[in-house]
Amino acid sequence: MPKFDISFCDQSVAIVTGGESGIGKATALRLAQAGVPVVMTFYADKATADAVVATILQAGGKAITAQTDVGQEAQIEALFARAEEHFGPVDLLVNSAGLNMSGVMIQDMELAQFDRLLRADLYGPFLTCRRLVRGLDKAGRGGRIVNISSIHERAPRAGGVDYDAAKGGLAQLTATLALELAPRRIAVNGVAPGMILTPMNQGALDNPQALRAKEAAIPWGRAGTPEEVADLIAFLLSPAADYITGTTVIIDGALSLTVAQGA
Ligand SMILES: NC(=O)c1ccc[n+]([C@@H]2O[C@H](COP(=O)([O-])OP(=O)(O)OC[C@H]3O[C@@H](n4cnc5c(N)ncnc54)[C@H](O)[C@@H]3O)[C@@H](O)[C@H]2O)c1
Numbered sequence: 001m002p003k004f005d006i007s008f009c010d011q012s013v014a015i016v017t018g019g020e021s022g023i024g025k026a027t028a029l030r031l032a033q034a035g036v037p038v039v040m041t042f043y044a045d046k047a048t049a050d051a052v053v054a055t056i057l058q059a060g061g062k063a064i065t066a067q068t069d070v071g072q073e074a075q076i077e078a079l080f081a082r083a084e085e086h087f088g089p090v091d092l093l094v095n096s097a098g099l100n101m102s103g104v105m106i107q108d109m110e111l112a113q114f115d116r117l118l119r120a121d122l123y124g125p126f127l128t129c130r131r132l133v134r135g136l137d138k139a140g141r142g143g144r145i146v147n148i149s150s151i152h153e154r155a156p157r158a159g160g161v162d163y164d165a166a167k168g169g170l171a172q173l174t175a176t177l178a179l180e181l182a183p184r185r186i187a188v189n190g191v192a193p194g195m196i197l198t199p200m201n202q203g204a205l206d207n208p209q210a211l212r213a214k215e216a217a218i219p220w221g222r223a224g225t226p227e228e229v230a231d232l233i234a235f236l237l238s239p240a241a242d243y244i245t246g247t248t249v250i251i252d253g254a255l256s257l258t259v260a261q262g263a
Contacts, residue, residue, distance in 0.1 A: 003231060006034050006238050011141075013087040014237070015079065017041045017070050017128060018097030020049040022198025023148060023233075026226035027094050028052055030234045032061035039083040039090070041068040041097060062087070070097045071119025076127040080135060091143035092237045093132045095125040098148070100200050101163035114162050121166035122173070129177055133186060142185030144237045147174045148229075149190045149248060151256040167192075171248060178246030187245035189236050194252025195223040220253025 014031050018024030019040020028040040029052065038056065042049035042065055049065040056063040064086055068079045083090050098121040102113050125147050136143045152160060153167035171190060178188040195214060197205060201223070204211040215222050232251055235241055250256055 008036050013037050013090045014092035015039045016094040020045045023226045023229045024096035026230035027233050030230040032056040037062035037087040070124030080131045089139035093145045096148045101160035103159040117162035118166050122169045145188045146233050146236050147190045149192045151194050190248035192248050192250045194255040197223050218253045218255045
Protein backbone atom coordinates (compact mmCIF):
# COMPACT_ATOMS: atom_id res chain seq x y z
CA MET A 1 0.00 0.00 0.00
CA PRO A 2 1.31 3.50 -0.83
CA LYS A 3 2.29 5.61 2.17
CA PHE A 4 0.33 8.67 1.01
CA ASP A 5 -2.39 9.63 -1.46
CA ILE A 6 -1.51 11.58 -4.52
CA SER A 7 -3.83 12.98 -7.18
CA PHE A 8 -3.33 13.81 -10.82
CA CYS A 9 -5.31 15.69 -13.50
CA ASP A 10 -7.97 13.55 -15.18
CA GLN A 11 -6.34 13.90 -18.62
CA SER A 12 -2.84 12.91 -17.51
CA VAL A 13 -1.10 10.07 -19.35
CA ALA A 14 2.37 8.78 -18.42
CA ILE A 15 5.20 7.07 -20.23
CA VAL A 16 7.65 5.23 -17.97
CA THR A 17 10.75 3.83 -19.63
CA GLY A 18 12.34 0.75 -18.11
CA GLY A 19 8.93 -0.22 -16.72
CA GLU A 20 9.68 -3.93 -16.55
CA SER A 21 12.21 -3.66 -13.75
CA GLY A 22 13.30 -1.94 -10.56
CA ILE A 23 12.50 1.75 -10.20
CA GLY A 24 10.56 1.94 -13.49
CA LYS A 25 8.34 -0.97 -12.52
CA ALA A 26 7.60 0.48 -9.05
CA THR A 27 6.83 3.85 -10.67
CA ALA A 28 4.45 2.36 -13.25
CA LEU A 29 2.58 0.59 -10.44
CA ARG A 30 2.52 3.75 -8.27
CA LEU A 31 1.18 5.99 -11.04
CA ALA A 32 -1.44 3.48 -12.13
CA GLN A 33 -2.55 3.12 -8.51
CA ALA A 34 -3.05 6.92 -8.49
CA GLY A 35 -5.32 6.62 -11.55
CA VAL A 36 -2.89 7.62 -14.32
CA PRO A 37 -2.94 5.54 -17.54
CA VAL A 38 0.60 4.28 -18.01
CA VAL A 39 2.56 3.21 -21.07
CA MET A 40 5.58 1.30 -19.83
CA THR A 41 8.45 0.31 -22.03
CA PHE A 42 10.30 -2.95 -21.81
CA TYR A 43 13.54 -3.85 -23.48
CA ALA A 44 13.81 -7.63 -23.34
CA ASP A 45 11.67 -8.96 -20.49
CA LYS A 46 8.18 -9.11 -22.04
CA ALA A 47 6.91 -11.63 -19.48
CA THR A 48 7.59 -9.34 -16.51
CA ALA A 49 6.20 -6.31 -18.37
CA ASP A 50 3.00 -8.23 -19.15
CA ALA A 51 2.75 -9.30 -15.51
CA VAL A 52 3.04 -5.68 -14.34
CA VAL A 53 0.28 -4.65 -16.75
CA ALA A 54 -1.91 -7.56 -15.57
CA THR A 55 -1.48 -6.41 -11.95
CA ILE A 56 -2.48 -2.87 -12.91
CA LEU A 57 -5.53 -3.98 -14.91
CA GLN A 58 -6.65 -6.30 -12.13
CA ALA A 59 -6.59 -3.37 -9.70
CA GLY A 60 -8.78 -1.33 -12.09
CA GLY A 61 -5.96 0.76 -13.58
CA LYS A 62 -4.96 1.35 -17.19
CA ALA A 63 -1.64 0.30 -18.71
CA ILE A 64 -0.04 -1.04 -21.86
CA THR A 65 3.50 -2.07 -22.75
CA ALA A 66 5.70 -1.08 -25.67
CA GLN A 67 8.94 -2.82 -26.56
CA THR A 68 11.43 -0.01 -26.98
CA ASP A 69 15.15 0.55 -27.23
CA VAL A 70 15.21 4.09 -25.86
CA GLY A 71 18.37 4.97 -27.79
CA GLN A 72 16.67 4.49 -31.17
CA GLU A 73 14.84 7.50 -32.58
CA ALA A 74 12.33 5.52 -34.66
CA GLN A 75 11.40 3.40 -31.65
CA ILE A 76 10.68 6.50 -29.55
CA GLU A 77 8.41 7.79 -32.33
CA ALA A 78 6.59 4.44 -32.33
CA LEU A 79 6.33 4.47 -28.52
CA PHE A 80 4.62 7.87 -28.42
CA ALA A 81 2.38 7.02 -31.39
CA ARG A 82 1.21 3.89 -29.54
CA ALA A 83 0.66 5.86 -26.32
CA GLU A 84 -1.32 8.62 -28.07
CA GLU A 85 -3.43 6.12 -29.97
CA HIS A 86 -4.43 4.34 -26.75
CA PHE A 87 -4.71 7.12 -24.21
CA GLY A 88 -4.30 10.53 -25.94
CA PRO A 89 -1.52 13.12 -25.51
CA VAL A 90 1.23 12.20 -23.06
CA ASP A 91 2.03 14.85 -20.42
CA LEU A 92 4.06 12.87 -17.86
CA LEU A 93 7.41 11.24 -18.62
CA VAL A 94 9.75 9.19 -16.45
CA ASN A 95 13.11 8.20 -17.89
CA SER A 96 14.15 5.21 -15.81
CA ALA A 97 15.59 2.85 -18.47
CA GLY A 98 19.33 2.61 -18.24
CA LEU A 99 22.45 0.50 -18.06
CA ASN A 100 24.88 0.38 -15.15
CA MET A 101 28.60 1.21 -15.32
CA SER A 102 30.76 -1.32 -17.14
CA GLY A 103 33.63 -1.29 -14.64
CA VAL A 104 36.07 -1.05 -17.56
CA MET A 105 38.99 1.37 -17.28
CA ILE A 106 39.36 3.86 -20.10
CA GLN A 107 42.41 2.25 -21.70
CA ASP A 108 40.38 -0.92 -22.26
CA MET A 109 37.02 0.61 -23.08
CA GLU A 110 35.77 0.07 -26.61
CA LEU A 111 33.97 2.97 -28.23
CA ALA A 112 31.03 0.59 -28.76
CA GLN A 113 30.64 0.20 -24.96
CA PHE A 114 30.73 3.95 -24.35
CA ASP A 115 28.24 4.44 -27.18
CA ARG A 116 25.91 1.69 -25.91
CA LEU A 117 25.75 3.20 -22.44
CA LEU A 118 25.29 6.78 -23.63
CA ARG A 119 22.54 5.67 -26.00
CA ALA A 120 20.56 4.11 -23.15
CA ASP A 121 21.27 6.61 -20.35
CA LEU A 122 21.59 9.93 -22.20
CA TYR A 123 20.36 9.76 -25.81
CA GLY A 124 17.24 7.94 -24.57
CA PRO A 125 16.15 10.82 -22.29
CA PHE A 126 17.02 13.35 -25.03
CA LEU A 127 14.81 11.52 -27.53
CA THR A 128 11.87 10.99 -25.16
CA CYS A 129 11.99 14.57 -23.80
CA ARG A 130 12.07 15.97 -27.34
CA ARG A 131 9.11 13.88 -28.45
CA LEU A 132 7.13 14.73 -25.30
CA VAL A 133 7.62 18.45 -25.93
CA ARG A 134 6.61 18.12 -29.58
CA GLY A 135 3.42 16.31 -28.55
CA LEU A 136 2.62 18.88 -25.86
CA ASP A 137 3.12 21.69 -28.38
CA LYS A 138 0.45 20.11 -30.56
CA ALA A 139 -1.87 19.49 -27.63
CA GLY A 140 -1.28 23.02 -26.24
CA ARG A 141 -0.64 21.72 -22.73
CA GLY A 142 2.05 21.70 -20.07
CA GLY A 143 3.63 18.58 -18.64
CA ARG A 144 6.16 17.14 -16.22
CA ILE A 145 9.34 15.12 -16.72
CA VAL A 146 11.45 13.19 -14.20
CA ASN A 147 14.86 11.93 -15.32
CA ILE A 148 16.40 9.24 -13.14
CA SER A 149 20.01 10.13 -12.77
CA SER A 150 22.29 8.88 -9.99
CA ILE A 151 24.48 10.24 -7.22
CA HIS A 152 27.23 9.36 -9.72
CA GLU A 153 26.15 12.33 -11.83
CA ARG A 154 28.58 14.10 -9.47
CA ALA A 155 30.50 11.42 -7.54
CA PRO A 156 32.91 9.62 -9.88
CA ARG A 157 34.02 5.99 -9.64
CA ALA A 158 37.01 4.40 -11.33
CA GLY A 159 35.63 2.16 -14.06
CA GLY A 160 32.53 4.31 -14.42
CA VAL A 161 33.58 6.69 -17.17
CA ASP A 162 30.67 5.51 -19.34
CA TYR A 163 27.97 5.73 -16.63
CA ASP A 164 29.29 8.80 -14.83
CA ALA A 165 29.66 10.74 -18.09
CA ALA A 166 26.12 9.79 -19.13
CA LYS A 167 24.58 10.74 -15.77
CA GLY A 168 26.59 13.97 -15.60
CA GLY A 169 25.24 14.81 -19.04
CA LEU A 170 21.74 13.90 -17.93
CA ALA A 171 22.00 16.35 -15.01
CA GLN A 172 22.75 19.19 -17.42
CA LEU A 173 20.11 18.02 -19.90
CA THR A 174 17.60 18.20 -17.04
CA ALA A 175 18.68 21.65 -15.87
CA THR A 176 18.84 23.11 -19.39
CA LEU A 177 15.43 21.77 -20.35
CA ALA A 178 13.91 23.09 -17.12
CA LEU A 179 15.05 26.59 -18.06
CA GLU A 180 14.03 26.26 -21.69
CA LEU A 181 10.61 24.76 -20.99
CA ALA A 182 9.48 26.71 -17.91
CA PRO A 183 7.61 29.32 -20.01
CA ARG A 184 5.65 26.46 -21.57
CA ARG A 185 4.83 25.06 -18.13
CA ILE A 186 6.78 21.87 -18.69
CA ALA A 187 8.62 21.02 -15.47
CA VAL A 188 11.81 18.99 -15.66
CA ASN A 189 13.41 17.47 -12.57
CA GLY A 190 15.97 14.82 -11.77
CA VAL A 191 15.99 12.11 -9.13
CA ALA A 192 19.44 10.91 -8.09
CA PRO A 193 19.30 7.62 -6.18
CA GLY A 194 22.08 6.07 -4.14
CA MET A 195 21.98 2.30 -3.59
CA ILE A 196 18.50 0.96 -4.38
CA LEU A 197 17.61 -2.72 -4.17
CA THR A 198 16.81 -3.51 -7.81
CA PRO A 199 18.32 -5.93 -10.33
CA MET A 200 20.98 -3.26 -10.92
CA ASN A 201 22.30 -4.41 -7.53
CA GLN A 202 21.67 -8.11 -8.12
CA GLY A 203 25.08 -9.05 -6.70
CA ALA A 204 24.15 -7.59 -3.32
CA LEU A 205 20.61 -8.99 -3.46
CA ASP A 206 22.03 -12.47 -3.97
CA ASN A 207 24.70 -12.19 -1.28
CA PRO A 208 23.58 -11.01 2.19
CA GLN A 209 27.18 -10.56 3.34
CA ALA A 210 27.99 -8.28 0.40
CA LEU A 211 24.75 -6.38 1.02
CA ARG A 212 25.60 -5.82 4.69
CA ALA A 213 29.09 -4.60 3.76
CA LYS A 214 27.68 -2.09 1.28
CA GLU A 215 24.95 -0.95 3.67
CA ALA A 216 27.58 -0.30 6.34
CA ALA A 217 28.86 2.52 4.09
CA ILE A 218 25.44 4.22 4.02
CA PRO A 219 24.88 6.62 6.96
CA TRP A 220 21.16 5.71 7.10
CA GLY A 221 22.27 2.09 7.58
CA ARG A 222 20.39 0.46 4.72
CA ALA A 223 19.84 0.53 0.99
CA GLY A 224 16.68 2.11 -0.43
CA THR A 225 13.72 0.40 -2.07
CA PRO A 226 12.32 1.04 -5.55
CA GLU A 227 8.97 1.90 -3.94
CA GLU A 228 10.58 4.74 -1.96
CA VAL A 229 12.00 6.18 -5.19
CA ALA A 230 8.65 5.70 -6.95
CA ASP A 231 6.87 7.71 -4.22
CA LEU A 232 9.27 10.59 -4.82
CA ILE A 233 8.87 10.40 -8.60
CA ALA A 234 5.08 10.34 -8.32
CA PHE A 235 5.15 13.44 -6.13
CA LEU A 236 7.45 15.31 -8.57
CA LEU A 237 5.08 14.44 -11.43
CA SER A 238 1.97 15.53 -9.57
CA PRO A 239 0.23 18.93 -9.55
CA ALA A 240 1.27 19.23 -5.88
CA ALA A 241 4.86 19.80 -7.10
CA ASP A 242 3.81 22.54 -9.55
CA TYR A 243 6.49 25.07 -8.55
CA ILE A 244 9.36 22.54 -8.50
CA THR A 245 11.43 22.51 -11.67
CA GLY A 246 15.11 22.36 -12.55
CA THR A 247 16.18 20.54 -9.43
CA THR A 248 17.60 17.11 -8.70
CA VAL A 249 16.42 15.37 -5.57
CA ILE A 250 18.98 13.04 -4.03
CA ILE A 251 17.54 9.91 -2.40
CA ASP A 252 20.48 8.04 -0.89
CA GLY A 253 20.37 7.86 2.93
CA ALA A 254 23.19 10.48 2.97
CA LEU A 255 25.61 8.22 1.07
CA SER A 256 26.76 11.05 -1.20
CA LEU A 257 27.67 13.18 1.83
CA THR A 258 30.37 10.72 2.89
CA VAL A 259 32.79 11.93 0.22
CA ALA A 260 36.07 13.08 1.82
CA GLN A 261 35.31 11.44 5.19
CA GLY A 262 37.62 9.11 7.08
CA ALA A 263 41.09 10.26 6.01
N1 LIG B 1 19.41 0.69 -8.50
C1 LIG B 1 20.25 1.64 -8.12
O1 LIG B 1 20.96 1.49 -7.11
C2 LIG B 1 20.37 2.91 -8.92
C3 LIG B 1 21.16 3.92 -8.37
C4 LIG B 1 21.29 5.11 -9.07
C5 LIG B 1 20.63 5.29 -10.26
N2 LIG B 1 19.86 4.31 -10.78
C6 LIG B 1 19.21 4.55 -12.05
O2 LIG B 1 17.84 4.25 -11.97
C7 LIG B 1 17.36 3.84 -13.25
C8 LIG B 1 16.61 2.53 -13.08
O3 LIG B 1 17.50 1.57 -12.61
P1 LIG B 1 17.03 0.25 -11.84
O4 LIG B 1 17.78 0.20 -10.59
O5 LIG B 1 15.56 0.19 -11.82
O6 LIG B 1 17.69 -0.82 -12.79
P2 LIG B 1 17.09 -2.07 -13.56
O7 LIG B 1 18.26 -2.73 -14.19
O8 LIG B 1 16.21 -2.83 -12.65
O9 LIG B 1 16.16 -1.40 -14.68
C9 LIG B 1 16.69 -0.74 -15.79
C10 LIG B 1 15.87 -1.14 -16.99
O10 LIG B 1 16.32 -0.41 -18.14
C11 LIG B 1 16.25 -1.29 -19.25
N3 LIG B 1 17.13 -0.83 -20.34
C12 LIG B 1 18.49 -0.87 -20.41
N4 LIG B 1 18.89 -0.38 -21.58
C13 LIG B 1 17.78 -0.03 -22.28
C14 LIG B 1 17.54 0.53 -23.56
N5 LIG B 1 18.56 0.83 -24.40
N6 LIG B 1 16.27 0.75 -23.93
C15 LIG B 1 15.23 0.46 -23.10
N7 LIG B 1 15.39 -0.07 -21.88
C16 LIG B 1 16.66 -0.32 -21.48
C17 LIG B 1 16.68 -2.63 -18.69
O11 LIG B 1 16.24 -3.68 -19.54
C18 LIG B 1 16.00 -2.64 -17.34
O12 LIG B 1 14.73 -3.19 -17.43
C19 LIG B 1 18.59 3.73 -14.15
O13 LIG B 1 18.65 4.87 -14.98
C20 LIG B 1 19.75 3.70 -13.16
O14 LIG B 1 20.93 4.21 -13.71
C21 LIG B 1 19.71 3.11 -10.12
